[in-house]
Amino acid sequence: MPAKKNVQAFLDKVKAVLRKVRTAKQEVVIRSLNPLIRGWANYHCNQVAKEIFHKVDMVIWKLLWRWARRRHPNKSGTWTKERYFLRHGSRTWVFGTKVLGENGKESVVKLVRASDTPIRRHAKIKGEANLFDLAWEQYFEDRLTRSMKDKLQGRTRLLNLWVGQDGVCPNCQEPLTRETGWHVHHIVPRALGGSDSLSNLLLLHPNCHRQTHSLGNSGLPAPLKRGFAEA
Numbered sequence: 001m002p003a004k005k006n007v008q009a010f011l012d013k014v015k016a017v018l019r020k021v022r023t024a025k026q027e028v029v030i031r032s033l034n035p036l037i038r039g040w041a042n043y044h045c046n047q048v049a050k051e052i053f054h055k056v057d058m059v060i061w062k063l064l065w066r067w068a069r070r071r072h073p074n075k076s077g078t079w080t081k082e083r084y085f086l087r088h089g090s091r092t093w094v095f096g097t098k099v100l101g102e103n104g105k106e107s108v109v110k111l112v113r114a115s116d117t118p119i120r121r122h123a124k125i126k127g128e129a130n131l132f133d134l135a136w137e138q139y140f141e142d143r144l145t146r147s148m149k150d151k152l153q154g155r156t157r158l159l160n161l162w163v164g165q166d167g168v169c170p171n172c173q174e175p176l177t178r179e180t181g182w183h184v185h186h187i188v189p190r191a192l193g194g195s196d197s198l199s200n201l202l203l204l205h206p207n208c209h210r211q212t213h214s215l216g217n218s219g220l221p222a223p224l225k226r227g228f229a230e231a
Contacts, residue, residue, distance in 0.1 A: 001044075001047050001048040001049055001052060002044045002047060002049055002052050007052060007056065010036075010040050010056070011056065011059055011060075013036060014033065014036065014037075014060055014063060015063060017029075017032050017033055017036065018033075018063060018064075018067050020032075022067070022070075023071075026084060026095075026096075026097045027097055027099050027109050029064075029067070030095065030096065030097070030109050030110065030111050031109070033060075033111060034111065034112050037060070037111070037112050037113075037114055038112055038117075040114065041053060041114040041117035042117060045117050045118065045119055045120050046119070046120055047119075048119075049119065050115065050119055053113075053114040053115040053117065054114075054115045056114050056115075057113045057114055057115050060111075060114075061093070061095070064084075064095050064111070065080075068080050068083070068084045081093070084097070086098075086108070086110075088108065088110055094110050094111070095110065095111040096108055096109060096110030096111060097109055097110075125143070126139070131190055131191065132190075132191045133191060134189055134191045134192075136191075137186070137189045137190065137191055137213065138209070138210075138213050140190060141183060141184055141185060141186060141209075142183065144184050144196065145182075145183050145184045157198060158182075158184075158203070160198060161184075161198060161201055161202070161203050162176060162182075162203060164198070165202070165203060169182075169203070169204050169205045169208050170202055170204070171204055171205070171208035171211070171212060172205065172208055174205070176203055176205065180205055180206075181205065181206050182203045182204065182205065182206070183203070183204055183205075183206050183209040184201055184202070184203060185201065185202045185203070185204045185209055185212060186200055186201060186202075187200050187201070187202060188200055
């Protein structure tokens, strides 16, 4: 779980930001804090951190309440709540405000909560798994698929593969969608010297992926087209 020193250092950064934006608009405060909270929470999202996330959210809320009360010392607590906190969905006391966009439409800018960041446990590799054994090829491909879905860079690579294949599975020529799902497949297996570069990867339907492995990888064509760059 996050170390106590790490949590305290993060909260000290939040306090420092609030000191800098003491007289700024609420929108500026929110836009200054959101990247800080998201970055810290995403860094610790693979740890036992849910309880700490909730405690951090409570401390930040108290800091923001103090920030708001200092700006209007002569106003009541009810007035302060209605001015700086709003109801969003089923939640009350959400630090947020309404702003006008460039298109003239009103939107809500609200502070993110560390506890809203999902916990994603790191999946340990099975002790008997062997990267150089063809029998374990599909296992490592499934791990690669999950890893690419969880990271922004991985999702970008998935999009590049999907565009390079015109959004269809090269095995059955049917569309690849969220509903059908997909698996990442190595054209040349890693066990035989293949790499994780885009030129050696395909997106297949889960069932097509199983069929391809059961048939011993029947030489599917690479999806990359001329001019399509590696991500």
